[in-house]
Amino acid sequence: MLVTGVALLFDVVRVFLPSLITLYGRAGETDPASMGLYAALWFVLPFAAVPAARLTSPRVVTMAGAVALVAARLGLQAADGGTPQLLLASAGVTAGLGLPLRLRADAAGTWVPAGLIGGLAASSIVHLALDRVDLVWRGGPLPWLAVAALCLAFLWSVRLSPASPAPAPAAVWFAFGPMLMLAGMYCGGPAVLAQDTGQHSAPFTALAVALQVVALCAAVVYAWTTSWGWTAGLFLVAGVAAAETGVQGLPALVTAVALGACAGAAGQQADTTAGGRGGVAVLGGMLVFLAGAFLYYAAFDADLGFPNALVPVAVAVLVAAVAVRAGRRHRTAPVRRAPRRWGSIALSSALLAGFLTWQSPPATRTITGDEFTLVAYNIRMGFGLGGRLDLDRVAAWAAARRPDVVLLSEVDRGWLLNGGHDDLARIARGLGMRYYFAPAADRLWGDALLTNLPVAEIGSTRLGRHGYPTGAQAQSIVLEVGDHEVGIVNTHLQEPRGQAPEVAAIVRRLAANTLPPGVGVAGPRPVIVAGDLNTTPSDPQMRVLEAAGLSDPLRALGDPPTSPADAPVRRIDHVLISDGLTAVAADAPRVPFSDHLPLVVRLRLK
Template identity: 45%
Template sequence: MRHRRIAAGGLALGVVLLTDVLRVWLPGIITIFGQAASTPAELMGAFALGWFVLALATPALIRRVGARRVTLVAAVLLAVLRLALTASPGGRPQLWLATAGLLAGLVWLAGAAAATDQPVPGLALGLALGAAGHAVLDTYDLVWRGDVLAWLVSAVLVLLFLATQAVRSGPPGPGGARAWLLAGPALLLAGMLALSPAVARTASSYLWGEDGVAVSPVFGLAPVPFAVAGFLLAALAPLPRRVGRLLGPVVLLTGVVLFALDRGRLLLPALLLAAVGLGFCLSTAARASDGPVAGGTATSARVSGGPGTDGTTTSDRAARRAYAATGGLLVFAVAAVAYYSAYDLGYPHSWVPVTVAGLVAAVVVTAPPDGRPVPVPLPAVRTTAVVAALALLGPLGGADEGPLDDNRGEPRPELTVVAYNIRMGFGLDGRLDLPGLERAVGPRTPDVVVLSEVDRGWLLNGGHDTLDLLADRLGLPYVFAPAADTLWGDAVLTRWPVSAPRTRPLSAVGAPTGAQALAVTLDLGEGLRVAVVSTHLQPPPGQGPVVQAREVAAFATGYAAGRPLVVAGDLNTQPGDPAFGELTRAGLVDALAAARPLATSPADDPREQIDHVFVTPDLAATGAVAPPSTASDHLPVAVTLTLPRGR
């Protein structure tokens, strides 16, 4: 039992390290390999899938060299490359380090599968520890922090992982392939929904908001310990197999279908149901046999390498498990590419997570009965209590900014507005650059920050809640509105009390990515109220966003109802273009006119004036600038507005 506990702990730590690498590698496909959407989506997909296909050769390598040698070499490479990523300067070196780390992780997992017939305790613990750790870190990974504490924690994780790999475990039993097949789908569903701290906080923020928008919650990570506890208890202390065989798939599919409905207020029940359902599915698959194996013959084959009653040798069964693990990870890659490519190619994609959950359900429901008792090497209740307590440190580590009505400042005659397309928080070097974003925005002490391309938990971008992380740094509460989906859209950050938030979806007009307009009213005191609209126009291929600009102008002026109005964001149109004219014809004024030309894109060589601030004529604009920064592929624009009195 001691060796099995060490093996489960080693598998868990390896899953944590592999997840860390994935959180760097996945966004690198977009920000570094994709070169700000200049690389065709098909080529990016081929690059992503190619490494998972290459990993399918691992079982053959294991047959030739042996599982232990392959696993140890891959484990060392995974550990070294994980540490190297923390020191990476970004750019192509970061991409190739992450790619090498990914391949090492895939090979290591296949080797671990060949030598392990009971993967679920370790897999479940690894997924739960990864979620708990991400919550403690407030979704800001150790890899991106790079400080002394981050290096110390990373080194401890790596050393513990290598120590567990050096311990020899007993010979594996005959089963496990069915459970290993679920490793990839479980990694996808856990990272996309079930065990994502960023999704948990976004779900909480929708519960605090109204009319389809989300606002800063207090203790937004509170659902994470419940999700982690439900998942681990279901995985380690399973129901009777007949019950779990049906209950797990039903609960999992219900949660994933709620997620696919793309409604903010359904996110929290979707997350909790998916976590519990995924745990039940893993535990049920772990107790399924891969074929009829008699107890005595199985034991004999386990030791001697000879054939069992199903005619397979120990080597055959090891290869079967390795192929199951690599095949499941290929499902992860195909599903991730299929899901997120939809935002570039414009096809319906809600079927992807539902299909993956259906695959998990099919594996569980069709599992043959297994008469062997399967001891779980980890104490279910104690393990769950420890990991859930770790996850609890996230919400207890500090509350968010809290309700917007508690953030009133002293009335001022001026309002400083910053508009910034933050590209999900990733700089031109491909690193998550929260300090750079803060430096670009913070020195001007803005009253209002309007953000475009805000990511709140996409697995493709590493599962970070970029909005909340930046809001914490700036000390500003936020209002968020979904555009592409419930986790990606636009935001307004402000220290002033906010009322009457509204969001208006904009016509797609052939553009694959969704767009919206978010309107809020700021109460500046002494009876002065200002309407602010945040939007990110998405033009159809080869055209300008004329239709969307017309819709935004009508929505914004109607919402303001004669009050002072600010419309800002990445509008993907330049002065003199037809879409630009739609906004000026609505009576709005270019607040950046005095500083023209004021190019904002691309950030390292600005040539296009596509980020704008429009205002009503009663707001006088001064001091317009586009400060240099490489924290995004756009530059921010900032302007000071003088307010009318007595409005």
């Protein structure tokens, strides 16, 4: 019962968080306090179920909550974004959080830690196996059948679950909320792979996914065996701290396993004296989840006065403290043996997930002639105007334009706030292109280049913040187009007044095409600057870029506006070119896959 219920709740949370910033508000523009209050409302409402659970039949409360959660999840599968998606996800969160008020009494205390971690692990493994595009974002009969089967299994388990005379202690229920946050940040794949480099080989990626699956299976085992004691908390804090300092790979795996061990330590023995504290405890823990997630991601839009990396570390310390305290109170708890077949189950699941996510980088190719097509698009983390995750539709649309180079802004590679998706890998798969990622706000959010043309040089320069909280970078690339080299600067300016001069300096460096002595005379290399510059053609920052030898060819080609996408009135997305290039055609297609419109430009080398 717990496994299926937690999996459904995790599904709903992965929709609720991005809906909050794309439908209720807009990150960076809507007052964070307003979004925080809206989210808090749905996390506080379940407290009303505490007196209700005492005034009516426990079975009625349990079934009502279960039916509400299932209805919300099925509704999300049917919803096509917009306000219905926001309200269904919000109601699903409330229903999902209200369930533990009765589940804590129905679930046998000894099984609760493994059940909670099992739900988180099962959801994370399915998330990985689905290439991190969850069933809720997929159409067709197969996703519907899978979701319906999960919902039926959950309802059936709730119906058959008897009341337990020995419920789990309040500590493990309180720890669930913080553990949900840490699982969402570190157990969905992004923390295992180095996202700040180019595309990995297929075997490496598959191995990383397989190791993550094995770690998640091990977490469930350790939640059952409870054999780590206080060291579980130590490993958890160390793993999270190492991951936040930029160490990738092993820390994420350690964090996943340690989460299970901490859950086991926190729920070592049943608690017959807890009364109704467990229900309140789980809601309190979920408020920690909300506060922690809100603080961590708010730092990218506002100055918190301290590094946001301290937030998940503090949450890990809290989980560790709960586990250590509970473990000391129950030092005589028996150590259970791991199930005999857990190794074969883990290995089979790992092999399947690795196989399903196998993605070989395409081979490089050259083009003949002197023309090529470039697409520049701010994809808003892959969420369209209706709040739906549109990665596959973005890829299908772009592929139809037959681009040679695709430049993306606001690429998310695993933020919990956006559902833990890898936008870049998914779009690259649909386009059949190699990709190169450049972190900006942090190692999971930034800009990207996709191309199969030969890349002679690539790098990324972090731009100054100039008082703006969101980080920015300038990705510099040298591509081989036929017999020529073309320099490209791919960037998303956050504070154009301070960052435009920095980009201009990079343009001058790229344009200085030098050759070894005796080879010949080097001429200036043609350079393109493209992306969301948050600058209109008439702004002073544009004069700074023009002084570096750039011009705006779109003015003579209709000057198409790009923002906002539903009613564009201004152009803040640009493709600027230097001498040696001319724009043959340009367009800003009216597509609903982001809050910006893309630019499609056909360029010719002179």
